[in-house]
Amino acid sequence: MHVLITGGAGFIGSHLVDHHLARGDRVHVVDNLSTGSRDNLAQHLDSAEFRFTHADIVTWPELPEAVGWADRIYHMAAVVGVFRVLEQPIGVMATNIAGCERLLRAVDHCGWKPEVLVASSSEVYGPRLDARLAEDMDLIIQPEAPPRWNYAISKLADEAFALSYARVKGIPVTVVRLFNTVGPRQTGRYGMVVPRFVGQAVAGQPLTVFGDGEQSRAFTDVRDTVVMLDELAAKANTEGLIVNVGGDHELSINALASRVIERAGSSSTIERLPYEQAYGQEYVDIPQVLRTSA
Numbered sequence: 001m002h003v004l005i006t007g008g009a010g011f012i013g014s015h016l017v018d019h020h021l022a023r024g025d026r027v028h029v030v031d032n033l034s035t036g037s038r039d040n041l042a043q044h045l046d047s048a049e050f051r052f053t054h055a056d057i058v059t060w061p062e063l064p065e066a067v068g069w070a071d072r073i074y075h076m077a078a079v080v081g082v083f084r085v086l087e088q089p090i091g092v093m094a095t096n097i098a099g100c101e102r103l104l105r106a107v108d109h110c111g112w113k114p115e116v117l118v119a120s121s122s123e124v125y126g127p128r129l130d131a132r133l134a135e136d137m138d139l140i141i142q143p144e145a146p147p148r149w150n151y152a153i154s155k156l157a158d159e160a161f162a163l164s165y166a167r168v169k170g171i172p173v174t175v176v177r178l179f180n181t182v183g184p185r186q187t188g189r190y191g192m193v194v195p196r197f198v199g200q201a202v203a204g205q206p207l208t209v210f211g212d213g214e215q216s217r218a219f220t221d222v223r224d225t226v227v228m229l230d231e232l233a234a235k236a237n238t239e240g241l242i243v244n245v246g247g248d249h250e251l252s253i254n255a256l257a258s259r260v261i262e263r264a265g266s267s268s269t270i271e272r273l274p275y276e277q278a279y280g281q282e283y284v285d286i287p288q289v290l291r292t293s294a
């Protein structure tokens with residue numbers, strides 16, 4: 001199978017590369033290396049089955065050819081990470097929406113129908129307190145939405161594009177709402193609590209818990225995530241649907257900090273920082289993410 005992965009030098013994308021090359025597929029990655037890194041792909045750069053293109057999905061001239069070559073496309077390219085979203089609220093909207101629409105348009109024009117998987121996010125559920133976040137529930141966009149929600153809004157636009165291309169043009173596209181994903185190669189530079197805590201614990205620095213630490217998340221190992229993404233893209237009965245992808249074991253950020261200190265055998269302490277200090281501006285956190293339905 002020929003697999004095109006946009007954003008394939010990023011954290012989840014690079015694990016998709018590992019997964020498909022190990023299965024004997026041919027893989028083409030396009031990535032602008034804004035948050036991704038060539039190092040994430042280092043072990044494959046000399047492989048005849050692998051090709052890397054350093055380009056931006058919004059402007060890449062060879063996108064139509066790459067799409068026409070592919071049997072399957074994972075659209076992972078996006079501006080991600082809470083710190084980057086807060087720094088670049090316009091860039092998030094522009095890149096995430098334009099990149100996805102351009103990709104789907106190229107698929108529509110390519111003359112056949114590769115399987116497409118579009119990455120969305122659990123962020124679209126916003127600050128809900130429901131015990132179960134289901135794909136068909138109503139979503140809340142807060143008035144005067146602070147820049148933090150631009151990421152969720154951009155992903156909702158991508159979802160609407162994807163489902164519309166599926167309905168109107170018959171493109172076999174599945175949307176996945178990814179919950180917190182963790183594992184090797186994840187960087188804490190742009191947010192992402194687990195690599196930040198691990199780095200702090202190993203360095204013997206205080207672990208910076210933002211807010212009161214009672215907010216919680218359900219984390220999934222990226223190596224499980226890529227298996228789920230592969231299966232969802234392959235299944236015909238998920239076409240035109242939105243599917244949650246994540247774990248169901250919820251952990252408070254306080255409990256996560258204690259566990260990281262314990263596992264690292266670290267003498268680090270826990271330091272609580274008000275959100276405003278942590279993110280440099282007024283901030284609305286997501287209080288909890290409980291059960292997903294996948």
Ligand code: UDP
Nearest residue numbers: 082191192193194196208209210215253285
């Ligand atoms: N967080 C924290 N300390 C950090 C980084 C993040 O306490 O150094 C908190 C953050 O405020 C949030 C949770 O950990 O409540 C998860 O943050 P992350 O950016 O990993 O993911 P998201 O908020 O997008 O789920």
